[in-house]
């Protein structure tokens with residue numbers, strides 16, 4: 001099986017509902033909220049999180065469509081709010097080839113737009129019929145905040161592989177896990193199925209983020225939608241960089257300092273990209289992503305063999321085989 005976008009097929013109607021709902025976000029509030037939301041949701045992204053919600057909701061007997069759309073919208077808004085805030089922190093001008101809210105309006109506007117989206121996400125979560133799913137949404141936001149704050153405040157040094165994995169589990173994988181687990185809970189799936197879907201979401205998220213970090217170094221900037229070397233520019237040590245430094249600089253000394261330095265010039269970024277590419281760092285990181293993907297696929301094998309299980313397997317392949 002290869003990467004494909006066919007995984008949306010079984011839930012395309014629900015994704016259509018969700019897109020219509022996202023198009024209405026902020027329309028009844030201050031015009032800038034409506035304009036910013038239209039800007040953010042005008043070019044739909046991969047919609048992986050909602051797709052995971054809708055597919056996972058099919059593994060239980062009571063997958064009420066309206067309730068699942070509420071969860072999908074809530075988690076997509078949490079995700080979008082966190083990116084709007086992250087783009088302020090990073091001073092990013094582009095995301096997915098479109099202007100960020102901070103660059104199109106201002107940091108102050110982006111701050112409040114993020115808050116608004118987050119409040120809207122929580123309003124949707126608050127009316128979900130199961131308190132444990134409301135609590136799961138809240139825990140996911142705590143995890144995102146924990147991951148982001150750790151990244152901002154930590155002493156600048158080259159992390160270990162384990163520290164890196166802990167960070168991406170908080171920042172990325174927790175949200176994918178919440179999509180799968182929350183939907184399965186809402187659908188009254190068996191506890192074993194809920195646990196499997198949660199574990200699938202975590203491993204999928206780890207594979208996805210490691211692949212993202214690889215694409216930052218070796219991707220095609222046009223299709224990736226960000227300029228390459230952004231992590232390097234910000235002094236953000238990712239897995240391929242950690243492996244490269246291990247190989248080139250056993251004592252993690254001088255080279256580590258160059259990698260984690262902020263505000264590098266273009267020449268230094270290109271020289272460091274070359275340094276990483278001269279090692280097995282990228283290949284090792286790709287293999288690590290494939291290990292998490294394969295563990296996700298293994299977890300799926302214990303789920304009922306319905307077409308949605310095949311769609312989840314396709315999403316897992318997409319995590320590692322994509323160009324953007």
Ligand code: FPP
Nearest residue numbers: 078081082085086118141144145148171172
């Ligand atoms: C992107 O990571 C950032 C995140 C996934 C989480 C950001 C979280 C917050 C700002 C705190 C939570 C805030 C709210 C309102 C819920 P990245 O910088 O590694 O990825 P990128 O390259 O796509 O920017």
Ligand code: MG
Nearest residue numbers: 086087090092
């Ligand atoms: Mg960022």
